[in-house]
Amino acid sequence: xxxxxxHPLLTDAAAAVVRRARAEFEDVQTLLRYRDAEEVRIAAxxxxxxxxxxxxxxxxxxxxxxxxxxxxxxxxxHVADSVRERAPQVWAAFREGxxxxxxxxxxxxxxxxxxxxxxxxxLDVQVLDWAPGxxxxxxxxxxxxxxxxxxxxxxxxxxxxxxxxxxxxVEQADDSMAWLTAYLPAHEAAGIMSRLRKQARRRRLDGDExxxxxxxxxxxxxxxxxxxxxxxxxPSDLVIDIGVMMEKTDLTNEQPGLSEAADGTWEVPTSWxxxxxxxxxxxxxxxxxxPHDRDxxxxxxxxxxxxxxxxxxxxxxxxxxxxxxxxxxxxxxxxDHVIPWPLGPTSGLNLRPRCKxxxxxxxxxxxxxxxxxxxxxxxxxxPAEIPA
Numbered sequence: 241x242x243x244x245x246x247h248p249l250l251t252d253a254a255a256a257v258v259r260r261a262r263a264e265f266e267d268v269q270t271l272l273r274y275r276d277a278e279e280v281r282i283a284a285x286x287x288x289x290x291x292x293x294x295x296x297x298x299x300x301x302x303x304x305x306x307x308x309x310x311x312x313x314x315x316x317x318h319v320a321d322s323v324r325e326r327a328p329q330v331w332a333a334f335r336e337g338x339x340x341x342x343x344x345x346x347x348x349x350x351x352x353x354x355x356x357x358x359x360x361x362x363l364d365v366q367v368l369d370w371a372p373g374x375x376x377x378x379x380x381x382x383x384x385x386x387x388x389x390x391x392x393x394x395x396x397x398x399x400x401x402x403x404x405x406x407x408x409x410v411e412q413a414d415d416s417m418a419w420l421t422a423y424l425p426a427h428e429a430a431g432i433m434s435r436l437r438k439q440a441r442r443r444r445l446d447g448d449e450x451x452x453x454x455x456x457x458x459x460x461x462x463x464x465x466x467x468x469x470x471x472x473x474x475p476s477d478l479v480i481d482i483g484v485m486m487e488k489t490d491l492t493n494e495q496p497g498l499s500e501a502a503d504g505t506w507e508v509p510t511s512w513x514x515x516x517x518x519x520x521x522x523x524x525x526x527x528x529x530x531p532h533d534r535d536x537x538x539x540x541x542x543x544x545x546x547x548x549x550x551x552x553x554x555x556x557x558x559x560x561x562x563x564x565x566x567x568x569x570x571x572x573x574x575x576d577h578v579i580p581w582p583l584g585p586t587s588g589l590n591l592r593p594r595c596k597x598x599x600x601x602x603x604x605x606x607x608x609x610x611x612x613x614x615x616x617x618x619x620x621x622x623p624a625e626i627p628a
Contacts (some may be wrong), residue, residue, distance in 0.1 A: 258337035265334050268320050268341070271302055275317060319348040326351045327364035333372075342376050350383040359390045375565045381505060388498040388507040395498050396509045399425075403512075420460075426506030436460060501559065546575055546586050554591050562592035563602075574599045 275298055282294045299313040306313070323344055324331045330347055333339045339347075347367055351360055363386060371379050388395045403425055411419040422429070440455035448455060498507040546554070555570040562576070570593035577584050577591060584590045594602060 257340070261334065261337040261340040264341040265337070267306075268316055269335075271306075271313065271316055272320050272324075274298075274302060319345050322348040322351045326360040327367075329364045329368060333368055338368075338372050343371050343379055346376060346380050346383060347371070350387060353387055354391060355394055356391060362386075362390055373564070378564060384507060385500060388500065392497040395507070396511075399498070399509050399512075425508055425512060427501070427508045427512060430501060430506060432460075505559070546591060550586075550588065550591070551575060554588060555593060557588070558593050560593070561595040561598055563594065563598040566595055566598060568595035568597075572596075576602060 278298050279295070282291050285291045285294065299310040299317075302308070302313045303310050308316075319341075323334070327347065330339065330344065334341075334344050347363070350363065354360055354363065366386070367379075367383070370382050374382075405423065406425070407423050409421045409423075411421065413419055424432075436456040436459055437452075439459055440452045443450070443455050443459075444452065450458065497510055499510045499512075500507050554575060558570050560566065560570055561568040561573050573593040573595045575591045576594035576599055577586070579585075579590055
């Protein structure tokens with residue numbers, strides 16, 4: 241529980257979350273106890289056919305007792321078995337109420353995807369430093385990056401297999417509407433959405449009264465139905481910037497790996513990014529990172545306002561507002577000094593994007609707990625070799 245939750249109602253709310261997580265654990269634990277007891281009983285039966293039939297009734301009996309379907313019961317049992325056997329520390333955190341079922345389920349799915357025992361052990365240790373206090377979406381993004389990092393070679397193989405399954409599908413809906421679904425490489429989908437957002441905002445500034453969502457839908461239809469003069473034709477005003485983090489080892493071909501989007505929402509094989517960069521349709525900002533500490537860049541500046549190059553780099557690096565749980569794009573946010581200027585530098589290490597709503601909250605110390613934790617990770621300022 242956060243030490244800065246001083247208000248009694250906030251303390252009660254946090255305690256309720258812990259109680260709910262413990263209740264979820266007891267629920268799952270009861271399913272396991274029944275299943276395990278039934279397995280012991282059924283194993284003693286003489287007839288193999290009877291054992292098979294009796295075993296198939298386990299999820300049905302549990303479903304009838306708890307108001308669940310067979311598939312839901314089987315999914316819960318699979319989640320519990322995966323975490324209990326492969327991630328004992330995560331299982332203990334679930335029992336203590338530090339993790340709830342939604343987060344445990346996300347971790348279990350990641351354990352299933354990881355193929356090496358040492359990867360399971362790493363996840364069991366590292367995820368507990370991240371998962372508590374984060375949203376489920378933030379945890380899932382971290383888990384995707386973890387898989388890409390610890391089993392990069394296998395992740396590249398899986399990505400190539402999935403890319404071969406790409407498709408576009410139309411499903412008719414009610415009221416003369418339809419769903420258009422595309423299964424595409426993540427960086428291509430991100431580029432499409434970025435272009436739609438940019439052009440839609442420009443139309444709004446020009447006085448178009450349609451909503452941003454309506455504009456994005458109409459623009460996509462216009463682009464798909466247009467008849468360009470050449471296969472590679474691209475409107476010049478749709479050129480966009482996309483920030484990508486890639487490790488030095490990927491560029492030197494020391495080992496295959498995945499590159500990560502600046503906002504952490506997707507990862508693709510580095511070779512795909514290099515191919516896309518060669519096509520020239522999109523301007524890719526490549527942040528070369530260390531495979532050891534993930535250091536990306538450091539840029540100090542003497543004044544308060546960061547130069548445009550630094551502002552753009554931080555926007556691409558972080559992607560969204562630095563406040564946990566906030567998905568406001570960084571390009572629509574202010575740049576906030578974690579350690580207030582002039583005590584803190586105008587640098588990449590000390591600047592974070594903060595949306596219009598959370599920036600004043602942080603400035604008035606409403607968000608002080610999370611920012612203090614961030615500040616403790618920063619190096620001392622000024623550095624020892626620079627006179628204060």
